[in-house]
Amino acid sequence: MIPVIKTVREVREHVRAWRNEGLSVGLVPTMGFLHEGHRSLIERAVAENDRVVVSVFVNPIQFAPNEDLESYPRDIEADRALCTDAGAAMIFNPEPAEMYPQGFCTAVDMNGLKFELCGKSRPIHFSGVCTVVTKLFNIVGPDRAYFGQKDAQQLAIIRRMVRDLNMPLEVVGCPIVREEDGLAKSSRNTYLNEQERAAALILSKTIFLGQKLVDEGERDAKKLIAAMEANIATEPLARIDYVDVVDAENIERIDRLEGEVLVAMAVHIGKTRLIDNFIASVE
Ligand code: AMP
Secondary structure (H helix, E strand, O other): OOOEEOOHHHHHHHHHHHHHOOOOEEEEEEOOOOOHHHHHHHHHHHHHOOEEEEEEOOOHHHOOOOOOOOOOOOOHHHHHHHHHHHOOOEEEOOOHHHHOOOOOOOOOOOOOOOOOOHHHHOOOHHHHHHHHHHHHHHHHOOOEEEEEHHHHHHHHHHHHHHHHOOOOOEEEEEOOOEOOOOOEOOHHHHHOOHHHHHHOHHHHHHHHHHHHHHHOOOOEHHHHHHHHHHHHHOOOOEEEEEEEEEEOOOOOEOOEOOEEEEEEEEEEEOOEEEEEEEEEEEO
16 A cells, blocks of 8 residues: 655655656545546556646635535545545655744735636635645645646636746646446545435536537527526426536637537536536637
């Protein structure tokens, strides 16, 4: 089994030794309770780097007080087994006090890209993400870092942050991994009871419907959103947070589908908030 490292100092010692051997380093940031979606990122990182660090940290500063910080599922031994099997070299699993010691008061924030989609209902979320990801980059110093398209707005924001602040690494985006029936894999799927799990299929079904409509030529964002919302409304357990169409790079709303567009949604199934999306390249 690979080591589970708790301190910044020890991570740096390991990485320094690897660097002395001339080895490249990949980083996969996660909140743990790892599944096949995370595994796909880790395997990609293992294929492209000599050593891979997986961080497992449920980052308190990206959760609002009414969100699921306390109940977020955790199982570090299962995560360790998955990471070992996938070929990672180390897990970094700090306590909150290691990341945010007394007196911590610095933030990394965006002046764009965070205002639409998830940023509307989670206004502090992306500042928390940017801050922790910056810290992880500074702690590990990877050549490449791996993020899932599942969190499309997060991926766009991290790409922009790295570009804006000249962070010396490559950001690699990885495709969404789904359950056999279509539901996007998520640690939060464990919150769903049997009935909710069946109802949650409305997300991926609506994503596939949206994809089909775009393939068939729909270019009007309002019409696309209306059709997708109407589809979600057929599921009584579903409550829409948003369905929206934005420019994939700048995360700004658009009326007509043109270029790289991101079609994204967040839907509550009971108490669980789930997200899904697709990217379309439109002529
Ligand atoms: P999380 O632990 O949910 O914060 O996710 C850690 C990383 O794994 C993020 O970059 C996510 O986008 C990615 N990820 C989570 N679920 C999936 C999935 N179903 N497919 C691909 N990547 C995913």
